Amino acid sequence: MLNRKYQFVNPKLSFEPYFRSMSKPGLPSGTRDFGPETMLKRKFILGTIENVFRLHGFRPIETPAVENLATLTGKYGDEGDQLLFKILNNGDFLAKADEVHLREKNSKSVLGSISDRGLRYDLTVPLARFVVMNRDKLTFPFKRYQMQPVWRADRPQKGRYREFWQCDADVVGSNSTLNEADLISIYDESFTALGLAVEIRINHRKVFDAFATFLGGEAGLSRFMQLIDKADKIGFDGVARELEAAAIPNAVSLWQFLYEINQLKSNHTKLDALQNHPQASAEEMERAIQDLNVVFSLVKPQNNFILDLSLARGLSYYTGCVFEVTPNPNGLPEGFNIGSIGGGGRYDNLTGVFGLKDFSGVGIYFGLDRIYDIMEAANIFPNTAASDVRFLACAMDESAFPVAVEIVNLLRKNAISAEVYPSATKLKKQLDYANDRSIPFAAIIGENELKNKEITVKNLTTGTQSSIAIENIKENLHLWKF
Amino acid sequence: MLNRKYQFVNPKLSFEPYFRSMSKPGLPSGTRDFGPETMLKRKFILGTIENVFRLHGFRPIETPAVENLATLTGKYGDEGDQLLFKILNNGDFLAKADEVHLREKNSKSVLGSISDRGLRYDLTVPLARFVVMNRDKLTFPFKRYQMQPVWRADRPQKGRYREFWQCDADVVGSNSTLNEADLISIYDESFTALGLAVEIRINHRKVFDAFATFLGGEAGLSRFMQLIDKADKIGFDGVARELEAAAIPNAVSLWQFLYEINQLKSNHTKLDALQNHPQASAEEMERAIQDLNVVFSLVKPQNNFILDLSLARGLSYYTGCVFEVTPNPNGLPEGFNIGSIGGGGRYDNLTGVFGLKDFSGVGIYFGLDRIYDIMEAANIFPNTAASDVRFLACAMDESAFPVAVEIVNLLRKNAISAEVYPSATKLKKQLDYANDRSIPFAAIIGENELKNKEITVKNLTTGTQSSIAIENIKENLHLWKF
Numbered sequence: 001m002l003n004r005k006y007q008f009v010n011p012k013l014s015f016e017p018y019f020r021s022m023s024k025p026g027l028p029s030g031t032r033d034f035g036p037e038t039m040l041k042r043k044f045i046l047g048t049i050e051n052v053f054r055l056h057g058f059r060p061i062e063t064p065a066v067e068n069l070a071t072l073t074g075k076y077g078d079e080g081d082q083l084l085f086k087i088l089n090n091g092d093f094l095a096k097a098d099e100v101h102l103r104e105k106n107s108k109s110v111l112g113s114i115s116d117r118g119l120r121y122d123l124t125v126p127l128a129r130f131v132v133m134n135r136d137k138l139t140f141p142f143k144r145y146q147m148q149p150v151w152r153a154d155r156p157q158k159g160r161y162r163e164f165w166q167c168d169a170d171v172v173g174s175n176s177t178l179n180e181a182d183l184i185s186i187y188d189e190s191f192t193a194l195g196l197a198v199e200i201r202i203n204h205r206k207v208f209d210a211f212a213t214f215l216g217g218e219a220g221l222s223r224f225m226q227l228i229d230k231a232d233k234i235g236f237d238g239v240a241r242e243l244e245a246a247a248i249p250n251a252v253s254l255w256q257f258l259y260e261i262n263q264l265k266s267n268h269t270k271l272d273a274l275q276n277h278p279q280a281s282a283e284e285m286e287r288a289i290q291d292l293n294v295v296f297s298l299v300k301p302q303n304n305f306i307l308d309l310s311l312a313r314g315l316s317y318y319t320g321c322v323f324e325v326t327p328n329p330n331g332l333p334e335g336f337n338i339g340s341i342g343g344g345g346r347y348d349n350l351t352g353v354f355g356l357k358d359f360s361g362v363g364i365y366f367g368l369d370r371i372y373d374i375m376e377a378a379n380i381f382p383n384t385a386a387s388d389v390r391f392l393a394c395a396m397d398e399s400a401f402p403v404a405v406e407i408v409n410l411l412r413k414n415a416i417s418a419e420v421y422p423s424a425t426k427l428k429k430q431l432d433y434a435n436d437r438s439i440p441f442a443a444i445i446g447e448n449e450l451k452n453k454e455i456t457v458k459n460l461t462t463g464t465q466s467s468i469a470i471e472n473i474k475e476n477l478h479l480w481k482f
Numbered sequence: 483m484l485n486r487k488y489q490f491v492n493p494k495l496s497f498e499p500y501f502r503s504m505s506k507p508g509l510p511s512g513t514r515d516f517g518p519e520t521m522l523k524r525k526f527i528l529g530t531i532e533n534v535f536r537l538h539g540f541r542p543i544e545t546p547a548v549e550n551l552a553t554l555t556g557k558y559g560d561e562g563d564q565l566l567f568k569i570l571n572n573g574d575f576l577a578k579a580d581e582v583h584l585r586e587k588n589s590k591s592v593l594g595s596i597s598d599r600g601l602r603y604d605l606t607v608p609l610a611r612f613v614v615m616n617r618d619k620l621t622f623p624f625k626r627y628q629m630q631p632v633w634r635a636d637r638p639q640k641g642r643y644r645e646f647w648q649c650d651a652d653v654v655g656s657n658s659t660l661n662e663a664d665l666i667s668i669y670d671e672s673f674t675a676l677g678l679a680v681e682i683r684i685n686h687r688k689v690f691d692a693f694a695t696f697l698g699g700e701a702g703l704s705r706f707m708q709l710i711d712k713a714d715k716i717g718f719d720g721v722a723r724e725l726e727a728a729a730i731p732n733a734v735s736l737w738q739f740l741y742e743i744n745q746l747k748s749n750h751t752k753l754d755a756l757q758n759h760p761q762a763s764a765e766e767m768e769r770a771i772q773d774l775n776v777v778f779s780l781v782k783p784q785n786n787f788i789l790d791l792s793l794a795r796g797l798s799y800y801t802g803c804v805f806e807v808t809p810n811p812n813g814l815p816e817g818f819n820i821g822s823i824g825g826g827g828r829y830d831n832l833t834g835v836f837g838l839k840d841f842s843g844v845g846i847y848f849g850l851d852r853i854y855d856i857m858e859a860a861n862i863f864p865n866t867a868a869s870d871v872r873f874l875a876c877a878m879d880e881s882a883f884p885v886a887v888e889i890v891n892l893l894r895k896n897a898i899s900a901e902v903y904p905s906a907t908k909l910k911k912q913l914d915y916a917n918d919r920s921i922p923f924a925a926i927i928g929e930n931e932l933k934n935k936e937i938t939v940k941n942l943t944t945g946t947q948s949s950i951a952i953e954n955i956k957e958n959l960h961l962w963k964f
Contacts, residue, residue, distance in 0.1 A: 025611040025836045028548050028599050033612050035619070036541035036626065043542065055894040057871040057901035059518035060525065064645050065547060065601075065631060066510050066567070085548070088568040088597055090635040094587040102584045105576040115570055117510050119547075129507040130515050137517070139918040141904060144518065149547060153572040163546050176904035178883060185891075298887050354507045389539040401660060405780050409667075412537040419539035422623055422658035436621040 030154070030162030037386050042372060044385035045194060046147055049167055049366055052190045053145040056182055058169050061144045063126035065151075069118045075125045075353060083152045085119040085162075086111065119151035123168045124363070125353070131172050132354040140173035147368075159369065170363030172350060177291045180321045180346065181298035183364045187325055187342060188301035195380045196371065197328035198341070199304040203311040204292055204321050205345075207274065210284035216249040222316065224251050228258070231310040239310075250279070258309040267296050267307040274309070291321055304328065313343055320346030323364060327374050336377055341367040390480050391418040392439045393455075394430040396446030404445050407455065407473060414477050434460055441480050512636070512644030519868050524854060526867035527676065528629055531649055531848055534672045535627040538664055540651050543626045545608035547633075551600045557607045557835060565634045567601040567644075568593065601633035605650045606845070607835070613654050614836040622655035629850075641851065652845030654832060659773045662803045662828065663780040665846045669807055669824060670783035677862045678853065679810035680823070681786040685793040686774055686803050687827075689756065692766035698731040704798065706733050710740070713792040721792075732761070740791040749778050749789040756791070773803055786810065795825055802828030805846060809856050818859055823849040865964075872962050873900040874921045875937075876912040878928030886927055889937065889955060896959050916942055923962050 027033065034042060050060075066087060073081055093114045094102070101109040120126055123146045131142065147167045156162055169186060171179040184200060191198045212221045227242045234242070236259050243251040254277075261273045271289050292307065299305065311324055325342030344364030351359040375381050391411055393404035404420045411418040421430040427444065434442045444456040455473070458465040468476055509515065516524060532542075548569060555563055575596045576584070583591040602608055605628045613624065629649040638644055651668060653661040666682060673680045694703045709724045716724070718741050725733040736759075743755045753771050774789065781787065793806055807824030826846035833841040857863050873893055875886035886902040893900040903912045909926065916924045926938040937955070940947040950958055 025553050025614055026550060027546060027615075028550055031546035031548055033546070033616070034542075034544045035616065036543060039542040039544055055897070055899050057899060059870060060516075060521040061518055062516040062521055064509060064513035064515070066513055066633065066645060068508060068510055071507050082572075085572075086570040087601075088570050088593075090564075090567075092587075092589045094584075094589040094592060097587065099585070099587070102576075102587070103581070105574075105579065105581070105584070107574045107576040110576060111570075119569075132507055133509075134515070134517065139915060141915075143901075151548065163548060171904075174904045178887075178902060178904040181887070182902075182904075189894075298884060388541060402780060405660075405663070412671075415537070417537050417539060419625075420660060420664075422653070422656045422660040422664075433621060433623075 028162070030156035030160075032161060032163070036388075038372075040386040040388070041376070041381055042368065044381065045368060045371055045375070046167065048193045049190045050145070050147065052186050052193065053169055055189075056143075056186055058143045058145045058186075061127075061130060061146055062148060063120065063123075063130055063146070065120050065149070066117050067120055067126065067129075069116055071129055072118050072121055072125065076121055080121060083154055084121055085151045085153055086115040087117040087119070089114055089116055120148070121152060122150050123148060123166045123365075124170075124350075127168070127170060127172070127361075128351045128354055131359065132351050132356045135356065141176075141179070142172045143169075144172070145169040159373070161369070165368045167366040167368055168363055170350075170361050172361045173359055175346075175348075175360040177294040177321070178298065179362050180291065181295045183344065183362065184295060184299045184301065184305065184323065187323070187364065188299070188303050188305075190366070191325070192302050194371070194375065195382065196375060196378075197303060197331040198325050199306060199328050200301060201306050201308040201311050201324045201326070202292065202295065202321060203308055204288035205318050206284045206288035206291075206320065207309065208312070210280040210282075210288065211250075211254055211277075213281065214250050214254065214279040220248040220251070224248055224254070225312040225316075227251075228255060228310050229312040231259075262309050267292075267305070270307045270309070271296075295321065313340075313345075317347060318345035319348040320362070322346075331380075332374065332378050336374075338370055338374055341370045341374065384482055387417075387482060388437060389417045389419055389439045390441060390482070391416060392430065392434045392437075392442045393418065393420045394427060394434075394442055394444050395420065395424045396427065396444065397450075398424045400424065400445040400450055403450065403470070404443075407443065407445075407470070410473060411477065411480065416477060416480055418480075431458075431460070510644070512638035512642075514643060514645070518870075520854075522868040522870070523858070523863055524850065526863065527850060527853055527857070528649065530675045531672045532627070532629065534668050534675065535651055537671075538625075538668055540625045540627045540668075543609075543612060543628055544630060545602065545605075545612055545628070547602050547631070548599050549602055549608065549611075551598055553611050554600050554603055554607065558603055562603060565636055566603055567633045567635055568597040569599040569601070571596055571598055602630070603634060604632050605630060605648045605847075606652075606832075609650070609652060609654070609843075610833045610836055613841065614833050614838045617838065623658075623661070624654045625651075626654070627651040641855070643851070647850045649848040649850055650845055652832075652843050654843045655841055657828075657830075657842040659776040659803075660780065661844050662773065663777045665826065665844065666777060666781045666783065666787065666805065669805070669846065670781070670785050670787075672848070673807070674784050676853070676857065677864065678857060678860075679785060679813040680807050681788060681810050682783060683788050683790040683793050683806045683808070684774065684777065684803060685790055686770035687800050688766045688770035688773075688802065689791065690794070692762040692764075692770065693732075693736055693759075695763065696732050696736065696761040702730040702733070706730055706736070707794040707798075709733075710737060710792050711794040713741075744791050749774075749787070752789045752791070753778075777803065795822075799829060800827035801830040802844070804828075813862075814856065814860050818856075820852055820856055823852045823856065869899075869964060870919060871899045871901055871921045872923060872964070873898060874912065874916045874919075874924045875900065875902045876909060876916075876924055876926050877902065877906045878909065878926065878931075880906045882906065882927040882932055885932065885952070886925075889925065889927075889952070892955060893959065893962065898959060898962050900962075913940075913942070 072084055097110050097113040149163050149165050151163050154160060187200050208221060208225055212218060215221045215224050223246055228239050231239050240252050240255055243255055257277060261270050264270050271292060313322055313324055322345035323343055324340050326340050342364060346362040348360050350361035393408050395401050395404045408418040408420055421433060431442055440461055442458045442460055449455055454467045454469045456465055456467050554566055579592050579595040631645050631647050633645050636642060669682050690703060690707055694700060697703045697706050705728055710721050713721050722734050722737060725737055739759060743752050746752050753774060795804055795806055804827035805825055806822050808822050824846060828844040830842050832843035875890050877883050877886045890900040890902055903915060913924055922943055924940045924942055931937055936949045936951045938947055938949050
């Protein structure tokens with residue numbers, strides 16, 4: 001009765017690429033599909049980080065991919081506005097467009113009348129919007145994490161995509177430095193759990209603010225921060241030359257001062273040395289040192305934790321501590337070079353852009369794509385990360401299907417991933433499938449096995465095989481677990 | 483030294499809604515934010531289903547939100563094309579537009595020149611594209627699951643959103659009915675694990691095909707399927723009246739025949755009765771009965787599993803078995819009415835739209851939003867579903883922070899979610915936070931506790947409290963686990 005059912009289609013034989021003028025399908029530039037093995041490894045990273053977030057009392061939120069352009073525009077600078085993906089209004093989208101602008105093909109002027117919405121560009125602006133819209137319902141301090149894709153119409157290149165994931169954790173509504181300490185612990189525990197050794201760098205915006213007058217004012221300060229941020233690329237001398245060329249008052253001497261402190265061994269020694277500059281504004285410097293002291297006294301990370309006075313990332317945006325995480329080069333293949341895989345800091349006015357003042361935020365992000373690339377290159381994904389089916393039941397005859405289904409059901413009830421090959425085809429074909437999927441055990445159920453009420457289990461890694469009575473399978477489940 | 487750091491900002495006091503002419507932020511119509519509690523419950527549903535998928539050997543893939551319009555257009559009918567969200571080309575998007583069409587404000591003609599990409603409309607077309615593009619790398623049968631949002635520019639209404647999630651599992655490249663049986667088991671095990679009693683209905687397209695001639699040809703058959711699909715809304719008589727009005731040959735008599743079989747108790751009895759119609763095409767009917775027999779013989783579900791000959795959902799698309807899942811009304815509040823929460827079936831030509839022939843697919847979906855709504859309405863989420871922080875350490879003085887951090891670290895190492903309230907403010911305020919977040923235990927660490935090297939642990943559910951020596955915390959961890 002079952003004879004017609006268990007056929008298998010050979011996919012390789014029936015492809016006609018340009019069948020009936022249909023063009024080969026493709027992906028938009030800068031986007032990617034993630035196949036099963038990549039997905040399982042990405043989920044391993046996300047799951048590991050999420051678990052740490054949860055242990056620290058952070059809770060998930062999700063915001064829509066589609067936001068009003070009014071929410072997004074003007075938040076990321078002019079360049080950011082250019083890089084927003086805009087969605088065409090539905091229906092007769094030209095109806096409201098200005099005829100003169102259309103005739104002039106003035107894209108910029110027409111835009112506002114044909115597009116009201118855009119794709120999420122990051123997770124911080126949506127967080128600010130969410131907090132403002134839900135401020136009466138939320139419990140503060142509000143500790144949230146968010147793991148979702150974002151879109152940027154950047155020119156795609158190696159390692160840079162137009163659709164990519166961000167994983168953020170932020171605390172909103174508390175200016176306690178305990179939060180900074182907690183976020184450093186989250187980095188430390190997450191990367192330890194991933195098996196990826198990292199260096200966590202910290203600095204403080206107020207260290208620089210303390211030298212604003214010394215550097216001749218805000219303009220000099222801002223340029224100084226921009227230039228020293230290149231230290232990891234062009235070194236001490238490179239930065240010194242550029243500072244000299246920029247003619248910022250006292251810049252080279254300050255750079256020398258900070259650079260020398262950076263060479264000291266312990267973070268506490270560095271803090272002590274930092275206090276000794278006679279031209280620093282006492283108030284700003286004290287605040288920076290106080291914050292850093294709190295973090296250093298509360299966190300005892302397993303990874304390297306370094307006060308790095310040349311770290312100035314995004315300091316135009318951050319107002320207190322700043323963080324940056326890079327892989328520890330000792331754990332990486334020779335010559336492997338990759339930038340930061342995490343970062344963040346304190347921003348005193350998160351929700352100001354939406355009219356809600358005095359809401360301090362502090363947050364971090366994990367760079368999922370780069371973490372994936374490093375773990376893949378350094379081959380440090382645990383075997384379990386992409387763990388798949390453990391057990392394939394191979395029916396040699398359709399009459400074996402009911403027994404095969406019963407056996408895999410038993411395994412699944414005991415948390416062992418198992419499947420029946422859906423066709424009673426040649427054993428070689430079924431075992432090829434198991435090998436392609438890296439399934440370690442295959443149970444053969446043929447006429448003999450049915451008669452003797454047993455299964456023949458083949459270990460596909462070692463090639464050994466043994467018979468197990470069906471009634472004894474329960475006692476042997478441990479053999480097939482991870 | 484720490485005195486300035488542990489202050490808490492009161493968010494309620496500082497909101498200025500129309501601060502500096504900034505308008506109140508909002509969400510695009512038909513989109514939603516998901517706050518922490520909703521997210522945890524959604525993750526519980528997705529995680530439960532995902533676990534069953536994995537036990538059955540299905541593996542995840544993800545495809546980009548943004549697809550080429552060439553991939554999407556023409557796959558969902560004219561109405562679907564209307565409902566696609568289109569993305570404006572980047573940069574000077576009007577440059578390539580036809581001037582005459584612009585002057586005429588002809589949106590339809592202009593569209594092709596200003597938009598090349600759109601948002602994913604479902605997960606089936608991307609799966610077909612993925613299979614075609616990766617056919618040489620994939621192992622067939624290819625069993626994948628996919629849980630991602632999709633976008634449709636539908637008119638938003640209660641329960642219908644423009645951005646919503648789909649959760650699909652499909653098998654591609656095998657026409658064995660074992661797959662249908664496996665998918666029914668996945669439904670059964672998933673809803674059992676969720677604690678939601680359901681009814682799983684099955685039917686077969688070929689049952690109807692067998693009567694094509696009897697109904698006067700394809701047109702009559704197609705209309706017949708459309709009309710009887712309304713049976714759950716308008717009943718036997720309603721359908722009979724509409725069939726009569728539609729003047730399809732033999733339609734009322736066939737409806738009577740199918741309806742009477744539907745009243746029989748067992749699925750096997752129904753199959754036997756179905757074979758007895760003298761006007762059915764033997765070949766089609768035999769195939770249907772063969773498939774259904776395989777499924778009924780291999781699956782022993784815990785939920786109601788019903789052969790429903792009035793089920794005709796999407797039969798213009800499906801070619802073999804079709805499925806539909808509805809909540810079992812016995813488990814629901816009186817008067818609670820909701821449609822299907824799952825469905826699917828066999829489609830013989832999944833990848834044909836992209837030129838790759840003879841690839842049979844069979845799949846199911848879970849309706850996440852509706853499942854969430856039902857479980858919320860019927861109050862069947864387990865307590866653990868939205869489980870949050872278990873333990874809040876409350877420092878009464880800043881000098882208690884290092885001890886507080888040490889204690890929560892110990893708890894986290896033992897998989898207990900814990901946090902320190904980030905400011906040494908009044909106890910009442912800290913306990914209010916714990917209550918708002920439903921944190922069940924609070925540890926008070928003040929001057930006395932520090933002196934006696936102990937903590938005072940308050941059970942916020944019962945109100946009782948007790949002292950525990952800090953060195954004995956390790957032995958008491960079980961008290962705070964779930």
